[in-house]
Amino acid sequence: MHALQVIGAGGGDFLVKPGVGVMVWTLIAFGVTILLLRKFAFPPIQEALDKRRVTIEQSIEHAEQTRKEADALLREYRERLREAREQADDIVVRARRGAEKVHEDAIVEAKRSREEMMEQTRRDIQQETRRALDQIRSEVADLTVLATEKVTRKTLDDADHRRLIEEALEEFDFSELAGDERTGAATNGGERS
Amino acid sequence: MTWFKNLSTGKKVLLCVGLWIALVIVVYALTGSSGKNDEYQPQNEFQLDPWVSIHIGGLDLSINKAVLYLFLTAAATTATMIWIARKMRQRPNNVQTAVEAVYDLANNNITRGNMPAEYARKWFPFVGALFFFLLFANLIGYIPLPTNSHETTSIFGFEIPSFALYAATANISVPLVLTLVVWFSYHVEGVRARGVRGYLATFIPSGTPGLLKPLLFVIEVISHFVRIISLSVRIFANLLAGHLLILFMAGGMVTLLGLAALGVVTLPVAIVFFIFETVLIAGLQAFIFATLTAIYLGGAVSEAGH
Numbered sequence: 001m002h003a004l005q006v007i008g009a010g011g012g013d014f015l016v017k018p019g020v021g022v023m024v025w026t027l028i029a030f031g032v033t034i035l036l037l038r039k040f041a042f043p044p045i046q047e048a049l050d051k052r053r054v055t056i057e058q059s060i061e062h063a064e065q066t067r068k069e070a071d072a073l074l075r076e077y078r079e080r081l082r083e084a085r086e087q088a089d090d091i092v093v094r095a096r097r098g099a100e101k102v103h104e105d106a107i108v109e110a111k112r113s114r115e116e117m118m119e120q121t122r123r124d125i126q127q128e129t130r131r132a133l134d135q136i137r138s139e140v141a142d143l144t145v146l147a148t149e150k151v152t153r154k155t156l157d158d159a160d161h162r163r164l165i166e167e168a169l170e171e172f173d174f175s176e177l178a179g180d181e182r183t184g185a186a187t188n189g190g191e192r193s
Numbered sequence: 194m195t196w197f198k199n200l201s202t203g204k205k206v207l208l209c210v211g212l213w214i215a216l217v218i219v220v221y222a223l224t225g226s227s228g229k230n231d232e233y234q235p236q237n238e239f240q241l242d243p244w245v246s247i248h249i250g251g252l253d254l255s256i257n258k259a260v261l262y263l264f265l266t267a268a269a270t271t272a273t274m275i276w277i278a279r280k281m282r283q284r285p286n287n288v289q290t291a292v293e294a295v296y297d298l299a300n301n302n303i304t305r306g307n308m309p310a311e312y313a314r315k316w317f318p319f320v321g322a323l324f325f326f327l328l329f330a331n332l333i334g335y336i337p338l339p340t341n342s343h344e345t346t347s348i349f350g351f352e353i354p355s356f357a358l359y360a361a362t363a364n365i366s367v368p369l370v371l372t373l374v375v376w377f378s379y380h381v382e383g384v385r386a387r388g389v390r391g392y393l394a395t396f397i398p399s400g401t402p403g404l405l406k407p408l409l410f411v412i413e414v415i416s417h418f419v420r421i422i423s424l425s426v427r428i429f430a431n432l433l434a435g436h437l438l439i440l441f442m443a444g445g446m447v448t449l450l451g452l453a454a455l456g457v458v459t460l461p462v463a464i465v466f467f468i469f470e471t472v473l474i475a476g477l478q479a480f481i482f483a484t485l486t487a488i489y490l491g492g493a494v495s496e497a498g499h
Contacts (some may be wrong), residue, residue, distance in 0.1 A: 015239055015365075015433065021253040022241070022260060022366035029263040030371060033270050034322035041274035042318055045296050048281035055283070 141165050213457070221454030233448045238357055238440055239433070241364070242342050258340050262361040266330040274325060299324045303483045308491030312382070316490055319378070323371065324483035327362060331432060331475035334360020335467065358439060363432040365425065368482070372425035375486045376417075383493030392493070424485055428478045435470040439463050 144165050200208070243255030277292045285293060299321040305313040339346075341355035361367045383392040396413040397406050442463030447456045 014241070015236060018366045018369050019241070019253070019259075019364075020366075021255060022257075022263075022364060023370035024252065024254060025260045025263050026361070026367045026370045027374070029267040030322070030326055030374075033267045033326050034318060036271040037274055037322045037325065038318040041271070041278040042296075042321060044278040044281055045274075045293070046300075048278075048283075049293065049297070052283060 137169060141169055144169075217454050217457045220457050221452070224453040233445075235437070235440060235445045235449070237343060238341070238436075239359070239363065240343075244342065258342075258359055259361055259364045259367065261340065262330070262333065262359060263367065265333055266326060266361050269333060270322075270325050270329040273329070295325075295328075296321070298480075299483065303480070303487050307484065307487035309495060312490065312494050316382075316487070320483050320487050320490075323375075323486060324479055327368075327371075327428065327479035327482050328476060330361040330367070331428075331479055332471065334358060334363060334432060334436065335471045335475065358436055360432050360436065362428055362478070363436050365429045368425040368428045369421075371482075372421055375424065375489060376421055379486075379489040379493040380417075382490055386494040420489065424482065428482050431474055431478050435466065435474055438466045439470065442466060 141162065145161060148161070148165075197205070197208075241257040241259055243253070243257050244261075245256035247254040247256065274292075277289060280289065282289060300317055303324060304317045304320045308316065335358060337356040337358055339354040339356050340359055341357040344355040345352045346355045347353075380392075383395070386392070387395070393410075397409050401409055442459040444456065444459075444463075446459055447453055
């Protein structure tokens with residue numbers, strides 16, 4: 001409180017009394033400051049800040065561009081991969097189908113060829129059988145002629161007798177021999193005995 | 194010291210305060226009422242003595258302490274800013290980052306935030322220079338400099354003026370003349386933007402009943418004049434009060450009352466005030482001055498009046 005009294009009593013008026021001289025000096029000092037700052041300080045700082053802002057914007061843009069490109073590339077690769085996988089699947093399916101077809105064809109062919117062979121064999125057998133029957137027939141005729149000559153002690157007129165025997169043999173049914181050889185043979189044997 | 198750690202926080206504080214008071218009593222017992230100086234006039238710390246007398250016509254342009262501080266402020270502001278501007282790098286270091294942040298505050302926050310873009314471009318050099326000038330003026334005010342021409346101190350045998358705190362902005366003339374510049378600038382800008390009649394018309398809010406118009410106009414005119422006082426006194430009073438507080442706490446009270454023991458109490462307070470003033474008030478007052486300048490300018494030119 002004493003201190004404040006001292007200020008009041010001791011004349012502190014100058015503390016709040018403006019002085020024109022200091023004002024003029026203030027204007028000069030501030031004027032010089034503003035001129036120098038405006039000319040030499042603010043423009044380079046502003047320029048540097050603008051430049052950095054532009055650089056940052058460009059960097060961001062560039063990064064975004066790169067990201068977009070990367071995304072596009074990724075999408076394209078995914079698409080290609082998908083296509084490739086589809087194609088691969090397709091190829092596998094086709095190959096499997098082809099293989100199955102080949103397999104089936106082979107089976108069919110094998111069956112056909114086997115049947116053909118069997119048919120051929122059957123035909124051969126029939127042919128052989130017929131040939132054998134013809135041979136048997138002629139053998140039987142000869143044997144009969146021989147046996148008859150032995151029994152009758154006389155020579156049969158070849159042409160006449162042969163005709164007779166053959167007529168007699170005609171009555172035998174050899175066809176059974178062709179159908180069932182054993183039965184036929186048995187029948188034959190039975191007839192003969 | 195384990196017993197101290199085991200105490201609760203409240204007890205620790207009590208103990209420290211008790212020790213402090215004990216220290217005051219001990220110092221008082223030792224020194225008594227020594228150290229009293231009736232010659233001491235605290236306000237003389239702010240006295241402006243003409244060091245170099247210059248008189249042009251009736252004008253007293255003597256170089257005194259305030260003028261020295263103005264020169265120091267102008268030199269420090271321009272030197273620092275130009276030095277930083279020359280060293281601008283694409284990848285900033287810490288100092289550059291700090292200056293850029295302050296520059297950005299002045300440019301975008303203070304100027305662009307308060308007026309249309311084309312006026313911001315035009316007025317930024319003024320508002321920005323004002324902000325940096327006041328910021329440096331305030332900060333330099335907290336550096337002890339050998340500027341006391343009444344007392345001398347001896348360093349290595351040399352008699353030099355005693356170290357003292359002073360600030361250009363703790364002198365009413367400095368903020369007052371800057372306020373006048375702002376005041377005339379914004380009125381001129383307002384008149385240029387919409388003509389004398391148009392500008393004066395903005396003093397009356399639209400939709401005012403006819404009878405109230407003269408009254409509101411007068412109130413508005415008064416409020417504009419009050420701005421001269423409020424803008425200048427705000428920064429001046431803050432700085433002066435801060436300096437006085439530091440002055441009294443750091444020794445002024447002890448000297449006036451002759452109670453050396455009181456210094457034990459007031460010196461820590463002085464340190465706290467010093468930190469508070471430098472960290473907060475110096476920047477804050479410069480910011481407020483510049484922001485209000487921008488608001489006044491913006492208000493004078495913007496469509497909505499103010």
